[in-house]
Each structure stands twice: as C-alpha cells, then as structure tokens.
Amino acid sequence: MTRRHLVVIATGGTIASRRSPDGSSAPVLGGSALLHGLAPDDDVRVVDALAADSATFTLADMQHIVDAVAEAVADDAVHSVLVLHGTDSLEETSLLAALQVGLPRIPVVFTGAQFTADDPASDGPDNIRVALAATRAAVPGVWVAFGGRVLSTWGLSKVTTDRADAFGHARRDAATVPHLPGDVSRLRVDVVALPPGADDVHLRASLAAGADGLVLEALGSGNTTPTVVAAVRDAVTAGIPVVVSSRVPRGLLVPSYGGGGGGADLAAAGAMHSPTLRPGQARILLAALLAAGADRDAIAAAVEGRTPDRMSAPRRSLLW
Structure with missing residues (x-):
C-alpha cells in the first residue's frame, strides 16, 4: 500500500526571505529549508513552484500555484497540502484555490510570515507549526x-503590516x-x-487598456461620484462587468445611498456590489467567474451572494 504524504508548495514571500546588507529582503529559501514542526514519521514532498515576492504575482502566477x-x-x-506564500497576495491566491479546486477531499492550508526568516521576531516557524496542525486535523x-x-x-484580507496576527474577515458570517x-x-x-x-x-x-472586468475600490458602503457613475454605465453598456467593493x-x-454618486446610483448604472469581499478578493472572484464562462446573471448572483445551489458548495467559516 502506498504511504500517503503531505505536499508542501513553496512560492517565496517573507517567510522565505532574508535581509541583505543594505537592509532589503528577498526570498532565498526553498521549501525544504522552511519546514518546522514535522513529526518524525511525516512523509513530505516539496514543490518549489515560485520564489518571488507575492506583490509581484500576476493572475498567471496565481493560476500556476493553484x-x-x-x-x-x-x-x-x-x-494534505501546505502552501507557503507571501502575505501581500495570500488572500487572493487562497481564494482562487477555494474557487477553482472546490471543496477538496483533504485540507489545503496556506500560511506565510510577517517577519523574515532571519528576524529575531520571525513568525514563520510558529505559523508553519499551526498550519501543520491544521493539515493533521483532516478537515x-x-x-x-x-x-x-x-x-x-x-x-479574508490583510489588516496590518507590522503585527503577527495579520489577517481578518470583513464579517464573521459563514x-x-x-x-x-x-x-x-x-x-x-x-x-x-x-x-x-x-x-x-x-x-x-x-477600459482603454482592454480590461475584461473592473473592481471599484469605493468609499464607505460603496459610494463615489456622479462622474464615475457615468463611466460605469458606459462600461456596463460595453459588456464589461463592474463590481463595487470598499x-x-x-x-x-449595502448600496443604499443616492445623490448621483452613491451605491444605489452605481447599482442603477449596472454595477454589482460585493457585500463582504474587499477589492483584492472581489477581483479574484470576478476573474474566476469570467474564466468559468459565467454570464452576467451568474456573475451578479455570485458577487452579491445569491449563488445558485448548483454552482456552490458549503464552507465552514472557522476551523479553530
């Protein structure tokens, strides 16, 4: 019988970085050098998929990881699968994995670090230990x-640049x-x-650059100006989906404000409000929908949280 194993996919990021004499940091460590907290009988296969700062990741890079x-x-x-990833785009790549892989039969756990591997306060080892525990939980x-x-x-979104507890949810809803x-x-x-x-x-x-879709990082509950609303109307008329985040x-x-540039005006112009996804993840959801060939009604349903049952799978909101 073949022994089952853990796959570790390394992509670079702060967790794999060391500082150079000039004070800058860059990812220089491969996945094998980062594994902390393995049990003596753990069977691991390491895949060094990328070695880059996740701020540079294109949609193609994220697709490669997924x-x-x-x-x-x-x-x-x-x-189980453990993905070592930079924090700048961890929320995006992990969401793309959730969307494209669907509800996997095994745990897929992403982690990274706020502080470099050679920093006295390095949080990478602790994060890897918690991530390994999550893979063993088999959820x-x-x-x-x-x-x-x-x-x-x-x-999920990154909410701080200088604390180890870097991520939070827009809301705690399932x-x-x-x-x-x-x-x-x-x-x-x-x-x-x-x-x-x-x-x-x-x-x-x-639009002139050939965007397939747009996400607006608006104010408040998804508000902007009448000038932007007019441009959104033109985009939607041209067949370009527009999603509003904040x-x-x-x-x-909640798109409730009027006055010419409020969320209600954007909705009337054909834009779709994402209730909980902030701009980075709203971009990933829209890209995944477009890649899947979803029509406008399906895009609106998914973005607004009205996804038909046939396209969806339930997820838990918190493991522990």
Whole structure:
C-alpha cells in the first residue's frame, strides 16, 4: 500500500526571505529549508513552484500555484497540502484555490510570515507549526493559518503590516463559495481606486487598456461620484462587468445611498456590489467567474451572494 504524504508548495514571500546588507529582503529559501514542526514519521514532498515576492504575482502566477494545488489534491497518495506564500497576495491566491479546486477531499492550508526568516521576531516557524496542525486535523477545505488562528479564506484580507496576527474577515458570517474551474491567466481584471471627488480617468484608462472586468475600490458602503457613475454605465453598456467593493476593511456593503454618486446610483448604472469581499478578493472572484464562462446573471448572483445551489458548495467559516 502506498504511504500517503503531505505536499508542501513553496512560492517565496517573507517567510522565505532574508535581509541583505543594505537592509532589503528577498526570498532565498526553498521549501525544504522552511519546514518546522514535522513529526518524525511525516512523509513530505516539496514543490518549489515560485520564489518571488507575492506583490509581484500576476493572475498567471496565481493560476500556476493553484494548478499545483489541484494536482496535489487529485493525487490519492496525498493526505494534505501546505502552501507557503507571501502575505501581500495570500488572500487572493487562497481564494482562487477555494474557487477553482472546490471543496477538496483533504485540507489545503496556506500560511506565510510577517517577519523574515532571519528576524529575531520571525513568525514563520510558529505559523508553519499551526498550519501543520491544521493539515493533521483532516478537515477538508481551503484554510489560512496565521497568527495562531486557522481561518477560512472567503472574506479574508490583510489588516496590518507590522503585527503577527495579520489577517481578518470583513464579517464573521459563514459563506457559500462557488466552484469555478477555469484559467484566469489570460484575463485582465483591474482594481480602480476611488478617493473622495474621484473622476473617471483611471476607470476609462482601464477600459482603454482592454480590461475584461473592473473592481471599484469605493468609499464607505460603496459610494463615489456622479462622474464615475457615468463611466460605469458606459462600461456596463460595453459588456464589461463592474463590481463595487470598499476601501473600508470591515462591515457589510449595502448600496443604499443616492445623490448621483452613491451605491444605489452605481447599482442603477449596472454595477454589482460585493457585500463582504474587499477589492483584492472581489477581483479574484470576478476573474474566476469570467474564466468559468459565467454570464452576467451568474456573475451578479455570485458577487452579491445569491449563488445558485448548483454552482456552490458549503464552507465552514472557522476551523479553530
């Protein structure tokens, strides 16, 4: 009988980084050098998928990582998957894995670090120990182990740059995550920041660059200006889906404000509000939907939390 094993997928990030004499840091450690807390009888296969700062990850890079996850999940000899990932885009890649792999038969756990491997306060070893414990718990799903907690990926975002407990949820609600197999690597989905008094220059520049979809980082509960609303109407008329999120890290988005540039006006122009996903994850959801060939109604249903049962699988919101 073939012995089942853990697959560790290393991608770089702070957890794999050391500081150079000039004070800058870069990922230089492979996956095998990072494994802490293994049991004596653990059977491990390491895949060094990438070795980069996750801030540089394109949709193609994220797809490459998720493809490696899917390959491991499909192998009956694998009992769990651990992904070592930079924190800058960990919320995005982990959500893409949850969307594309679906509800896996085994645990898939992402982790990383806030402090480099050679920092006296390095949190990588502790995060790996917690992540390994999560893989041994054998609870199917895609999880993020960080700062002593194991969290679901849906609605997750990085909320601090300088503390070990780096991640939090927009809301603590349980979520239903659609299964959306596809390939996002060739798509362009842009996030457009909308500060107070925003004009439409950046939004229209994204359209001119050939964006397949847009996510608006709006104010408050998803509000902006009449000028932006007019540009959104043009985008939707041209067949480009527009999703509204917020720069506010916590709370439910409700498109209730009018006045020409409020959330209700954006909805009337054809935009879709994402109640809980902040811009990074809203971008991943929209890209996954487009890659899966979803039509406008299916995109709206998924973005707004009205995903049809046939496209979805239930997820737990917290492992421990």
